[in-house]
Amino acid sequence: MGLEDKLPEGIVTTKLEDLVNWSRANSTWPLLFGLACCAIEMIATGTARYDISRYGSELFRASPRQADLMIVSGRVSNKMAPVIKRLYDQMLEPKWVIAMGICASAGGPFNNYAIIQGVDKIIPVDVYVPGCPPRPEALLYAMDKLREKQGRETFAMRRRDDIAAAMVAPQDIAPEGGSPIGALSGLRKHAPRIPEA
Amino acid sequence: MLNVSPRRREYETLPSLNNPAIPARAPLPQGETDDTKRIVERFGDAVIAAGLHNDQQMVYIRPDQLVDLANFLKTEEKLAYEALVDVSSVDCSKLPAGETIDARFHTVYQLRSYTRKRHLTVVCPADGGSQPVVPSLAPVFEGAVWPEREVYDLMGVGFSGHPDLRRILMPENWPNHPLRKDMPLGGEPVPFTLTWEDPEFETLGKQVLPAESVAPVLPPGMNRERMIVNMGPHHPSTHGVLRLVVELDGEDVIHVDPDLGYLHSGFEKTGENKRYKDFVYYTDRMDYLSAMNNNLGYVLAVEKLLGVEIPERAQVIRVIMSELQRIASHLFWLSTHVLDISGTGMSLLMYATRERERILDLFEMVAGARLTISYIRIGGVWKDLPPAFLSHLQDLVDLLPGKFDEYETMLTAGPLWQERLEGIGRLSREEAINMGLTGPMLRGSGVDWDLRRDMPYSGYENYDFDVPVSTDGDCYGRYIIRMEEMRQSVRILKQAMANLPDGLYRTDNRKVSLPPRAELDVSMEALIHHFKLMTEGLQVPPGMAYHGIEASKGELGFYVYSDGSAVPYRLHVRGPSFNNLYAISKMCRGHMLSDIVANIGSIDIVLGEVDR
Ligand code: SF4
Numbered sequence: 001m002g003l004e005d006k007l008p009e010g011i012v013t014t015k016l017e018d019l020v021n022w023s024r025a026n027s028t029w030p031l032l033f034g035l036a037c038c039a040i041e042m043i044a045t046g047t048a049r050y051d052i053s054r055y056g057s058e059l060f061r062a063s064p065r066q067a068d069l070m071i072v073s074g075r076v077s078n079k080m081a082p083v084i085k086r087l088y089d090q091m092l093e094p095k096w097v098i099a100m101g102i103c104a105s106a107g108g109p110f111n112n113y114a115i116i117q118g119v120d121k122i123i124p125v126d127v128y129v130p131g132c133p134p135r136p137e138a139l140l141y142a143m144d145k146l147r148e149k150q151g152r153e154t155f156a157m158r159r160r161d162d163i164a165a166a167m168v169a170p171q172d173i174a175p176e177g178g179s180p181i182g183a184l185s186g187l188r189k190h191a192p193r194i195p196e197a
Numbered sequence: 198m199l200n201v202s203p204r205r206r207e208y209e210t211l212p213s214l215n216n217p218a219i220p221a222r223a224p225l226p227q228g229e230t231d232d233t234k235r236i237v238e239r240f241g242d243a244v245i246a247a248g249l250h251n252d253q254q255m256v257y258i259r260p261d262q263l264v265d266l267a268n269f270l271k272t273e274e275k276l277a278y279e280a281l282v283d284v285s286s287v288d289c290s291k292l293p294a295g296e297t298i299d300a301r302f303h304t305v306y307q308l309r310s311y312t313r314k315r316h317l318t319v320v321c322p323a324d325g326g327s328q329p330v331v332p333s334l335a336p337v338f339e340g341a342v343w344p345e346r347e348v349y350d351l352m353g354v355g356f357s358g359h360p361d362l363r364r365i366l367m368p369e370n371w372p373n374h375p376l377r378k379d380m381p382l383g384g385e386p387v388p389f390t391l392t393w394e395d396p397e398f399e400t401l402g403k404q405v406l407p408a409e410s411v412a413p414v415l416p417p418g419m420n421r422e423r424m425i426v427n428m429g430p431h432h433p434s435t436h437g438v439l440r441l442v443v444e445l446d447g448e449d450v451i452h453v454d455p456d457l458g459y460l461h462s463g464f465e466k467t468g469e470n471k472r473y474k475d476f477v478y479y480t481d482r483m484d485y486l487s488a489m490n491n492n493l494g495y496v497l498a499v500e501k502l503l504g505v506e507i508p509e510r511a512q513v514i515r516v517i518m519s520e521l522q523r524i525a526s527h528l529f530w531l532s533t534h535v536l537d538i539s540g541t542g543m544s545l546l547m548y549a550t551r552e553r554e555r556i557l558d559l560f561e562m563v564a565g566a567r568l569t570i571s572y573i574r575i576g577g578v579w580k581d582l583p584p585a586f587l588s589h590l591q592d593l594v595d596l597l598p599g600k601f602d603e604y605e606t607m608l609t610a611g612p613l614w615q616e617r618l619e620g621i622g623r624l625s626r627e628e629a630i631n632m633g634l635t636g637p638m639l640r641g642s643g644v645d646w647d648l649r650r651d652m653p654y655s656g657y658e659n660y661d662f663d664v665p666v667s668t669d670g671d672c673y674g675r676y677i678i679r680m681e682e683m684r685q686s687v688r689i690l691k692q693a694m695a696n697l698p699d700g701l702y703r704t705d706n707r708k709v710s711l712p713p714r715a716e717l718d719v720s721m722e723a724l725i726h727h728f729k730l731m732t733e734g735l736q737v738p739p740g741m742a743y744h745g746i747e748a749s750k751g752e753l754g755f756y757v758y759s760d761g762s763a764v765p766y767r768l769h770v771r772g773p774s775f776n777n778l779y780a781i782s783k784m785c786r787g788h789m790l791s792d793i794v795a796n797i798g799s800i801d802i803v804l805g806e807v808d809r
Contacts, residue, residue: 035460
């Protein structure tokens, strides 16, 4: 087809963005970080039967500086919340978050004084996985969904977000008497990125 | 601070059926035993009540004599209650005033004699109204230090003479004591009826809250001049969100202070707002590596209060499940322990989880879930075993001993493995008993004690098995014990399979278990029972019960206080990992930093149970 026909064998043409997305999606390293019951299923996903290394994600990194993906596997307590927030801040861009299980997604069975009702109250989440705990297959499906999302990213989207976050003060974003959510999504560096059609 | 939502839910129990007798206090103990007779002889008027309650020995004592009583129980040869296994407390403010006692708070102690195989419950009404203070038992039993801190943290009971009374689970700046009855459960209202058009939908789940951390304080007894290192709560070898503050001199550990509560989930408070049968599902999530054991411990405590008989078949199924769970839990312990400290780590993780997956498959077969199973229910088990279960179990039982040999070939005589474990984390017999350790931690220090054999429940007296004991008291001894325990579990499984009787898999007492669906079509009575159980729940007679079982990590105890309604008035869990973890400071002192990892692995903690 086109140019590729004329090139010698073994040479492929692609867009730089696609190449970067392709490599990101195939080597997403999760943070070695377990919270509660769901962490056990996360470990099971890493073992031979489910074999997360098919996705290039078997390398759980202990340091947030080397990790791209945070799998919040379990309930987040009030005492743990600042720690999670700091770990997230320490991870380098680009980074993604999977909320594994109903606890991390919305508090789950623990609607009480101790547990935060969803980790999305403190950090932005890319993929939510239902289940208590989700089966390893469900986590793998979540990885699939994440890969889809990673494949859609463009440099321009990220750049636009960065500029917006760097240049506009929060009070400028919130219109007089406007909805507070507008203000907050401006504050959030990683507000859900929906690609324009 | 997060999650202090302005829209809180008020404390509520289910409507008590217009029954004026609810809520009611637990009746005082009646009659006498040899032990209570001795205590009454010695303490006279200071004993408010003594005797038997639900077949448990129980003594109510005035606070000023509490320490003397503890000393007496421990040192008197004819009593020999050497260990304090648990401390809990009850806030009686929602109960009617008692005839003899009107204190708002009671503290409840569980004492154990290993030589005489006896258990004793001591209840102490605290002086001081809403700012209660009782004397601390920490000078007598070292094992009281952490449980008393927990009671102080969650219930706000002060302990005079306690060496280190700080919060243990909640953050330092938490404004209240959550288990008190005037504290609401907290949480957020659930918007069940929200539609896309609701304006509230815009903000739902989108508020970004500030996550403020409390500035870390230096634990008492630590010297700033030395190097202080923070291990966790995010650390690959702490098996969860445990934080250890370590004081180092070079690489030698001077002092270790664990900081808990990063996974505190309010199990006890939640349990006090759920009906009895609904809490079974929560127990799975506590020690999530041995859900079946947790189910069993909880239902046994409730069944003790109810006084129901469990059919033979259900008992054997329960034994099969809890032994399978013990093997699964030990396999997981083995894989993570090896991963932490030995070079062959990754391969053993793969091998051991391969076998563990087969056990999980069996669980999936009986209950449809792998991890949070809730198969053991009040009155029996959820459903009968599926027809193919036994043949699959037989395959597994044939396979496992060979696999255990395989692991042992890799480890037991390995020089690296021995080097890392031998002589590390040594605890003497006296220390282990005094600190209230249980399970492999206790047996590793030479105490020949196993609740399955010495205080049998669920028909364990019918099985023939050995209790491995090691006198070394080090990590290697505990490793050998756990390996042998898995073999003994296989032995129990074989006997259980051979003797599985036919019959009911749950009790036919219709006050406790639902009638089968087919009966509803033909019997009006069954329909009424069904309706009452589903709407009102299980009515549990007033009283209190403590039941301990030998879980994979040690003694898992549930203390339940019933006021006669369908909701537990007080529910306390004695998590074995919590009490065992107390030993970490003593085990690590004088060793190297890297040995801390070996010690954590050897205690075998699960943070869900430590923090609850
Ligand atoms: S979602 Fe369920 S399994 Fe996962 S952490 Fe929460 S309670 Fe545990």
